[in-house]
Amino acid sequence: MEDAIKITVETPDGERVVLEAPTDMGLSVMEVMKANELNVPAICGGMAICATCHVEVLASGDLPEMNDDEAFMIESLPHATEMSRLSCQLRITPELDGLVVRLMPEA
Template sequence: MSLDATEVRVYVEDAPGQRTEIVAPTDMGLSLMEVMKASGYDIQATCGGMALCGTCHVEVLAGPSLQEPSDDEMYMLESLPVLTDASRLSCQIRITPRLDGLVVRLMPQDA
């Protein structure tokens, strides 16, 4: 599949060294959480992408640097049982052309 400026490749690490490629459109205003859900990943997203539930928690493993998390996102992340320096809420990551090559891992919901 050839990519143009309106698509990016994002990789989800399912197990160490095992990555699944997701091709995501950049022109629809979608979040990474929405793209991962549409690709069959088990994300509850009970808050609908408002950074209130933490069920879309991912760890950014590699790729382009992201914008700093908002105060709301940081507050939610700090309440989660498992947190790393690279933790983010995928509902707060918008799919843009600069996300091409991003690698994330879906984090467990409990410690």
């Protein structure tokens, strides 16, 4: 696919799935995972108010800075790590090529 990047998602059972994501549609990492039928509840639909799309970044290029809403939600998560992000807040850009994330448990 032209104008696309590859991201890798580690599922809770340790399987790694490589996804191709278009950079020209304004999609989020969460939307790409859902489109590829990965188990991401994303209850709020990408509004950064439920944290059901929580991922841990294992490898990345240039991640965008976290906004206040995302930081607030992550602070409340029991499984948050230094590299936690909400996948709904990570927009697919060429800078994310090679991104590797691990799906995190909800509770």
